[in-house]
Amino acid sequence: MNRRSETPPSRASARRGQRQLSPPAPPQATACHLPGLAAADVDLVVRRFEAHGSIVDVSLPRLTTAQLQTVARHTTAAARAQLTARPVMEIVDLIDRVIARMLDRDDPMRRDMERLLPVVSGFDAEMTRLGMDACLRNFRKPQLLRFLAEDLGDIGLLDGFRPRPKGGWTQACGPTLVGHVWAGNVPGLPLWSLISALLVKSASVGKVSSAEPLFASWFARTLGQVDPNLSEVLAIVWWPGGETELEQVLCDEAEVLKVYGGDATLAAWQRLLPPGKRLLPHGNKLSVGLVSASALDTRQAQEVARQAALDIMRWDQLGCYSPQVYYVEAGGQVSPAEFARHLAGELAALQRRFPRRALSLEETTSVAQWRQAFELAILRGEPVQVLGASDAPWALAYSPRARAPQPGALNRTVCLMAVDRLEDALPLLESRRAWLQTVSLAASPETLFRLAPQIAAAGATRICAPGHMTMPEPGWHHDGRFSLLDLLRMVDIETSAESAAEQFAAYRN
Numbered sequence: 320m321n322r323r324s325e326t327p328p329s330r331a332s333a334r335r336g337q338r339q340l341s342p343p344a345p346p347q348a349t350a351c352h353l354p355g356l357a358a359a360d361v362d363l364v365v366r367r368f369e370a371h372g373s374i375v376d377v378s379l380p381r382l383t384t385a386q387l388q389t390v391a392r393h394t395t396a397a398a399r400a401q402l403t404a405r406p407v408m409e410i411v412d413l414i415d416r417v418i419a420r421m422l423d424r425d426d427p428m429r430r431d432m433e434r435l436l437p438v439v440s441g442f443d444a445e446m447t448r449l450g451m452d453a454c455l456r457n458f459r460k461p462q463l464l465r466f467l468a469e470d471l472g473d474i475g476l477l478d479g480f481r482p483r484p485k486g487g488w489t490q491a492c493g494p495t496l497v498g499h500v501w502a503g504n505v506p507g508l509p510l511w512s513l514i515s516a517l518l519v520k521s522a523s524v525g526k527v528s529s530a531e532p533l534f535a536s537w538f539a540r541t542l543g544q545v546d547p548n549l550s551e552v553l554a555i556v557w558w559p560g561g562e563t564e565l566e567q568v569l570c571d572e573a574e575v576l577k578v579y580g581g582d583a584t585l586a587a588w589q590r591l592l593p594p595g596k597r598l599l600p601h602g603n604k605l606s607v608g609l610v611s612a613s614a615l616d617t618r619q620a621q622e623v624a625r626q627a628a629l630d631i632m633r634w635d636q637l638g639c640y641s642p643q644v645y646y647v648e649a650g651g652q653v654s655p656a657e658f659a660r661h662l663a664g665e666l667a668a669l670q671r672r673f674p675r676r677a678l679s680l681e682e683t684t685s686v687a688q689w690r691q692a693f694e695l696a697i698l699r700g701e702p703v704q705v706l707g708a709s710d711a712p713w714a715l716a717y718s719p720r721a722r723a724p725q726p727g728a729l730n731r732t733v734c735l736m737a738v739d740r741l742e743d744a745l746p747l748l749e750s751r752r753a754w755l756q757t758v759s760l761a762a763s764p765e766t767l768f769r770l771a772p773q774i775a776a777a778g779a780t781r782i783c784a785p786g787h788m789t790m791p792e793p794g795w796h797h798d799g800r801f802s803l804l805d806l807l808r809m810v811d812i813e814t815s816a817e818s819a820a821e822q823f824a825a826y827r828n
Contacts, residue, residue: 345374348435350532352539352555355393356386366529370441370677377439377532379557384568390554391524391572395496397551398522407467407477410517413549415460417541422455428541432534440506440531441676442634447506450633453790454507458514462793467518469794470803477519486814491807493519498573500588501535502580503528504637509535512577513553515802523553524569532557560584567591575599575806599805601798604639604756606788607646607724607748609741609770610658611762615651621661623761626786628665630759631713632673633789636729639798640757640781640788644724645735646744655737656704659717663706666713666731675712675731682730689728690714723747726754741766745773752778756798759785 345367353361363378382390402410420426424433432451437444456462467474471491475481480488497516501509509525513535516523527535535555543550558565570576570591577599578588585600592598608630614623630642645662647655678686693716696703707714713731721736721744738744741762748755755778760767771782780799781791794802821827 345376346435346438347376347378348431348439348533349378350527350536350555350557351378351380352536352543352550352553353380353382353386353390354397354551354554355390361386366532368439370438371444373438375435375438379529379532382556382558382565384564387524387556387565387568388572390556391496391522391568394522394524394552394554395572397548398495398520401548401552402517402520402522405520407474407518407520410520411460411463411467413542413546414458414463414514414517416545417538418455418458420541420545421537422452428537428544432537435533436506436531439533442506443673443676446633446673450789451507454510457791457793458510463514463518466794466802470801480810480812483811487817488812490810491519492810493521493806494574494808496522496524496573496575497806498569498576499523499525500569500576500578500580500584501525501528503530503532505634506531506534508579510538511797511802513538515806517549517552519803519806521575521806524573525553525555526569527555527557529557529559563591570596577601599800601639603726603754604798605644605724605726605751605754606640606642606757606759607644607755608642608759608785608788609744609761609774610645610647610785611741611760611766612648612651613763613766614761615648615653615658617652620651620653620658621665623785624658624661625665626761626784627662627759628669629786630788631666631731631733632669635675635731636727636733638789640791641729642757642759642788643727643729643733645733646721646738646741646747647735648741649737649739655719655735656717659704659706659715659735662733662735663713663715666707666715667711670712670731678730682728685728686714686730686732689732690716721747723750741770742773745770745777748774748779749777755779757781757783757788757791759783759788761785 362381364381365376365378368375368377421429423429433448437447440447473481476489476491480490483489499512513523513525525535539550539553539555571593575597576588576592578585579601581603585602589598608627610623634641636643647658649655690705693703693705702719704717705714706717716734719737721738724747727734758774758779760782774782780796
């Protein structure tokens with residue numbers, strides 16, 4: 320592979336007669352997996368990442384349209400040869416072995432993950448390690464079997480035709496090729512769609528984000544170590560956003576395209592997709608928390624605040640399932656204002672254990688503008704409080720008056736509002752139904768099952784406990800959809816075909 324750097328190389332000068340030692344080169348990693356191409360034919364660009372006082376140089380592939388087409392067709396042919404006839408249980412076992420390797424802290428690949436990912440992502444090292452483990456555990460064999468059962472019931476549908484209770488037979492067929500376009504906000508995101516494609520026996524070409532390009536490549540390489548043939552069915556590629564010619568090749572070659580990104584990104588990819596191809600979009604979402612009076616006694620309120628703070632801290636709210644707003648019910652032993660102070664204390668404590676990553680200029684400006692909006696409201700006489708010093712790496716705005724949830728500045732900024740009854744928050748949530756995703760609910764069983772239908776009617780697609788917002792269960796219905804069923808094409812043999820075939824049977828002659 321031919322490398323060129325996106326950053327200017329350092330220039331060392333030495334005075335005549337003096338010897339100068341060069342500084343050690345930073346660690347390097349390659350973010351691609353390109354079956355069907357010779358390494359020597361691929362141009363690479365090097366992107367430098369700096370965080371926590373360390374530097375990592377990541378090599379990214381710069382493919383031509385012809386090379387991308389070659390990769391797409393190679394993986395498609397490999398999937399026909401390597402996946403079609405494999406029992407789905409064999410694929411599950413292989414994925415389980417890959418995930419076991421990625422969870423093993425003594426494995427060289429895992430050591431690279433722990434060493435490099437905090438520098439590339441900027442997230443705290445310990446938070447990254449715990450987050451990786453939580454993500455990877457979703458793909459062990461027991462979880463994969465639940466995943467399959469959730470969507471299919473009879474997993475044998477992926478291996479051949481199965482009898483239907485009403486008569487006839489049905490088989491589930493995956494796409495020839497799934498294209499994936501991943502955002503880089505949360506490490507591990509690519510695994511959900513990559514593993515879904517493997518389970519339905521489809522080839523994959525995945526485009527990684529410039530913000531976090533490594534995780535998918537680590538999975539592909541580990542898969543190649545476990546089963547070299549199976550690693551031929553997926554490719555990991557990259558190019559800068561907006562390169563329409565490469566994007567068009569992916570749209571032309573893929574049967575189904577899964578895209579993670581903002582509304583403008585989704586619209587751009589939709590315009591490129593030819594008729595007959597399917598787009599499975601995952602766009603911007605808004606998630607919130609609800610805390611009932613029944614959870615606000617003096618014994619439990621602090622623990623609820625701790626769990627809520629964990630949801631806010633993990634991945635610095637960059638996930639679609641991260642909370643940006645809380646509605647807290649009045650009438651408990653602990654008031655909404657007191658709960659806000661508990662939550663602020665927990666955010667401060669978590670900052671000491673899991674420091675927030677360094678923000679970009681754009682992110683810093685967004686947080687400052689978010690704080691300024693509430694401070695101006697205070698100057699206008701509105702009963703709003705902002706907890707957290709102006710230079711603190713977290714902030715909480717408290718209001719005794721509820722309003723519709725608004726997207727925040729992320730990066731450990733949250734708005735908490737009091738309501739007389741949790742039911743009062745539901746019309747406010749419904750006003751954001753197009754973006755509403757996860758709702759955490761701290762409440763008694765009676766309140767949970769009384770409110771759940773109303774939360775669903777407001778547009779939410781997931782209800783969970785505090786502390787679990789960023790850790791969806793295996794087989795969750797992401798944005799209310801199916802991870803596997805949305806990829807599948809169901810093929811039926813009707814009873815008429817089976818009955819008509821009888822007249823042509825050898826034993827009828």
